[in-house]
Amino acid sequence: MSCPVCGHDCVEDASTVLAKLPGRFDPCPDCMGLIYDKRSPPPDIDTAEPCPTCGRRFIDEVFAHIYRVMVDEGDLAGTEPLAALGTPLVNPGFAMRNPPYLSPGSLLLLSREVGERTARRLVSGVPEVRGVVRTADGTPGIRDTGLEPLEHTLLAGCDVRADVFPTRAGPIVVYKQQSVLHIEFPRDxxxxxxxxxxxxxxxxxxxxxxxxxxxxxxxxxxxxxxxxxxxxxxxxxxxxxxxxxxxxxxxxxxxxxxxxxxxxxxxxxxxxxxxxxxxxxxxxxxxxxxxxxxxxxxxxxxxxxxxxxxxxxxxxxxxxxxxxxxxxxxxxxxxxxx
Structure with missing residues (x-):
């Protein structure tokens, strides 16, 4: 299905999404990744490249890569903790037991700190990043029709992503444009x-x-x-x-x-x-x-x-x-x- 935001094939039938779900963010035998302390800046070491076998990369390595781009562009001073980047949302989102190894185009970043130039660099230079959204205070949407609606700002890429929710009758796949709709975290x-x-x-x-x-x-x-x-x-x-x-x-x-x-x-x-x-x-x-x-x-x-x-x-x-x-x-x- 054509995506109304970017025009590409971001939206798939639920059956296609669910068929790809098993092992979607699991590491292959050749994957390696470091776990970083989210309360501190990433260590001053080279960020790992995506796995040459499966093309995935551990989420902490991806975040460290994003952090360094934001420091280089002046969005961060380099003293902030890794968690200060913002909120990572994977596509598709579903209840996971372990942190994900990300494939290309599988991460949407929501951040208060990111600028437009940085966002373009992230989408073009960090393969896992599909889109970057600058967040405002509050939840996107409307509290009442008499009040001004709130939207975040899509700076680069595409912010359409899916979440998978369990029901007694089977899973449902729910797409949303994340800059204009609230976050729902899928749980068991x-x-x-x-x-x-x-x-x-x-x-x-x-x-x-x-x-x-x-x-x-x-x-x-x-x-x-x-x-x-x-x-x-x-x-x-x-x-x-x-x-x-x-x-x-x-x-x-x-x-x-x-x-x-x-x-x-x-x-x-x-x-x-x-x-x-x-x-x-x-x-x-x-x-x-x-x-x-x-x-x-x-x-x-x-x-x-x-x-x-x-x-x-x-x-x-x-x-x-x-x-x-x-x-x-x-x-x-x-x-x-x-």
């Missing part, structure tokens, strides 16, 4: 998915609304668990777009055919925050909208059995309770907060 146990599966086991819903869908993780898990009709919605353009794309990515596991898209990535980006519902895509048993949560009931079927309200800012319990009461009065059915 995903508490949100487990909570959803418990709700489905208790209530046996025929209709489910993933009302703040993000990239669609909970809705995909509901479909895989056998819910007949899943409606996804998010007011943020990137969430709505990648939700639709992720239905397409997982369509084999979901047992569906064609996914019909009504809006392109560029269409949605022109109006990044929606109030009134905008149809984005549909497939057998699935519909995706870009919509304000408060306006979504206008396009819902008359009987909704279960809704997940996975809101930003769940620590504000009075706000969450107010939104849940308003939803209950208009839509009804069961509600749970993942």
């Amino acid at each position: 146990r995903n508490e949100k998915i487990l909570s959803l599966e418990r709700q489905i086991s208790r209530q046996h819903p025929r209709t489910f609304v993933d009302a703040c869908s993000g990239p669609g993780t909970l809705g995909l898990a509901a479909s895989l668990a056998g819910v007949e009709c899943v409606i996804y919605s998010d007011a943020w353009y990137a969430a709505a777009y990648w939700t639709a794309h992720n239905i397409q990515v997982n369509r084999e596991a979901l047992g569906i055919g064609e996914v019909k898209f009504y809006r392109s990535y560029n269409d949605l980006r022109r109006s990044p925050v929606a109030r009134e519902p905008v149809p984005v895509a549909s497939a057998e048993g699935s519909r995706v909208y870009q919509a304000d949560l408060r306006c979504l009931p206008a396009v819902l079927p008359p009987e909704i059995d279960l809704t997940a309200l996975d809101l930003f800012g769940k620590e504000d319990s009075s706000r969450v309770a107010r939104i849940a009461r308003a939803w209950q009065s208009r839509v009804g059915g069961g509600i749970f907060i993942p």
Whole structure:
């Protein structure tokens, strides 16, 4: 599938991603790598090159290489700890027992310190780096449609990557553009998915609304668990777009055919925050909208059995309770907060 960010083939069907997963970041017998203290600068020794046999390199060696480029460009003084570089995100992300040996194009760097020139050098000169994102304060997306959205800045390369999440019915593959969507770290146990599966086991819903869908993780898990009709919605353009794309990515596991898209990535980006519902895509048993949560009931079927309200800012319990009461009065059915 063509990537909307870089135009290359960054997005693959879930079955292709999963087939490549075993041993994806394991070392071959010829691999070697040093473990560095993340609380200190890397030692003043030559950084190891990628393995000549498999082309992989231990993540600490890659980070040391990145560190030296950032020092050379003046983004770091050379006294900062290795951990000061930022957040490394592998592609694809999945629960791993050991630190990874990275293949070319498998690492996305999120950093507050990195500059544009450095980012270009990293993408062109560090083979494992697929993209570099400069982070801002806060989480990408929107807390409320009345507030300004937040985006990080893609400086170089591509920031589209996949995460693999376990469900009782099998894994799902969730793509996202990381500069505009929040980070989800895959674990052996995903508490949100487990909570959803418990709700489905208790209530046996025929209709489910993933009302703040993000990239669609909970809705995909509901479909895989056998819910007949899943409606996804998010007011943020990137969430709505990648939700639709992720239905397409997982369509084999979901047992569906064609996914019909009504809006392109560029269409949605022109109006990044929606109030009134905008149809984005549909497939057998699935519909995706870009919509304000408060306006979504206008396009819902008359009987909704279960809704997940996975809101930003769940620590504000009075706000969450107010939104849940308003939803209950208009839509009804069961509600749970993942």
